[in-house]
Amino acid sequence: MAGTLVLEAIVVLLALPVVATVGGGLTPASMVYIVGLAVLMILGAGLQGRSWALWYNVTLQVLAVAAFFIHPALGACGLLFAAVWAYIFYLRRDLKDRIEQGLLPGQRD
Secondary structure (H helix, E strand, C coil): CHHHHHHHHHHHHHHHHHHHHCCCCCCHHHHHHHHHHHHHHHHHHCCCCCCCHHHHHHHHHHHHHHHHHCCHHHHHHHHHHHHHHHHHHHHHHHHHHHHHHCCCHHHCC
């Protein structure tokens, strides 16, 4: 999950030139939003061991999708990563279920 947050932060920061040249341009508010979101993602990568990290990740993803109000391309990246996060949560749940059922190769007798 930490790696996904770092990759998403890189993509968000790479959206700065796109927002600056296409559409209405880069305003101080949009710059603070984009850079702030990327910084929160990078900080979140170091917080993945905490019990509340999943909710932090979901909150960041909601903020990434809400970036549609800054630029549609940024919101589209948020939707793309929302699909990635949905898949990560699916895999996490599936792994927990397999652990509980004792189906992992290391758990077999």
